Amino acid sequence: MTDQTITIEPPSLTPVVTVARADIRAIPSVEVGGETHWLGEHRDFRRHDALARFLPEHGRFSLAWVRLCDGERLDVHQHPTKSMILVCKGSVRLVGDLEESLGEGDVVCVPPGARHGFHTGPGEDFQGLSVQFEGAGLYENENAPRVRFAEVVSDSMAGLERLNDSRLRRFAEHPLFALFDSGRMHREPVLRDRFVSVLYVWSVFFQRMLYARQSVCTDPSLREIYADHLRDEFGHDRLLRDRHAVSANVYDPILEAAGNWFVMQMHSTDEAAKIVIVHMVVESSCHVFGERTRSAFQDGPAAETSYFDVHAEVDGDHRDIGRDHLRTLPPARFPQLSRTCEEAWDQLELVFDRMAALTRS
CATH class of the missing domain: 1.20.910.10 (Heme oxygenase-like)
Structure with a gap:
């Protein structure tokens, strides 16, 4: 039998930090192709200085709190990177290439280029976590979102x-x-x-x-x-x-x-x-x-x-x-x-x- 030695790093000089969701700046919409598209509530972690410093730049991934409620919808869109959405609270309807009702704990894996969006009904509240694993977050740069929304005219x-x-x-x-x-x-x-x-x-x-x-x-x-x-x-x-x-x-x-x-x-x-x-x-x-x-x-x-x-x-x-x-x-x-x-x-x-x-x- 061999002994396993666990090395404990010396205490960090950087203290533990907590960040309230409300302290992460939210954006309600973005402009793509000259048109404004509603996001509901989107809070990218890198919009908060402490979270931006904590998250690694090497092997970069992105996190954002997202929320839709009471009939709000995120229209069908596509992006060039894969994304994961975790339903943390409430429920929401997935629309686009796949249509399905989602509840707490459900996970949506969206491959690059897939058409998808989310709808809530009257009185419905969805709170979730959006994760991208490669490069900047979808709306991290508010002036250049990494998304393309479906043409409204053809979808009507x-x-x-x-x-x-x-x-x-x-x-x-x-x-x-x-x-x-x-x-x-x-x-x-x-x-x-x-x-x-x-x-x-x-x-x-x-x-x-x-x-x-x-x-x-x-x-x-x-x-x-x-x-x-x-x-x-x-x-x-x-x-x-x-x-x-x-x-x-x-x-x-x-x-x-x-x-x-x-x-x-x-x-x-x-x-x-x-x-x-x-x-x-x-x-x-x-x-x-x-x-x-x-x-x-x-x-x-x-x-x-x-x-x-x-x-x-x-x-x-x-x-x-x-x-x-x-x-x-x-x-x-x-x-x-x-x-x-x-x-x-x-x-x-x-x-x-x-x-x-x-x-x-």
Whole structure:
């Protein structure tokens, strides 16, 4: 057995120092790119002389007390260094690339470049410790913060509306509508029969999408809104089949895959994404579709309660369903919703590409 000797350093000439949190100068906001961004309460340890002297410069790391309360938010941002946030008291909502509610003792590890922010609700108080392990703290130099905030415009409801409007205008010029604008669909019964048979496939998928959404919705207010919508749309596939004499069974693997994409999103996305898919994208397209196609079905037995007239008249209201819910969401949600919007339009254009190709074949 060997004795272990513990060497005690002689007493330091520097006394023990305590620093109250309130004695560390706080900043409430920073200016980045000409815009002021709210931080809540940010107290970098190096803003206090005693702490700045105590913290080592070799292997430099940075510490800061942070606080948000009563609805305050730190908007989604990125920085070039990894960071750790410790929830010391209260609770807070992590938003950005990952969304999660956090409580006392939870630790958030943020890699370089990750999009993240924090939101508190009414009456909620979050107090935490922010740690960076490389170089200066994120807001140590108040005049040159080491952060980049997400663009407010692209992260907003208005930005999502603009994106959707842009894709809707593009959809309105889809080559399928040339068959109607030229009068061919009105003049050529064989072409018209092929078209309604192909359209019937998409109409069935549309119904299945609504059934799927209704069956898994757990939000009572949205479930009732969805139910009203479903009642308006119920049986429109049969209306198309019966009023417009659908006579052929169409199977196309691409059309099946694209149609099933919409159904599966009702099982795998949240309510905000479903509103974007069903109402902003599909119902907006249905309104344009009804307006652009109804003229080819204005005479004959199908003219009474035409499937196309119904969609031209009703879907204008359906496309606005759920917008109030989207407006309650934090800005951090909208980048992902914008991606969902783009994906839904891509899938819908694929549906119409196949309908056009199969109608012409």
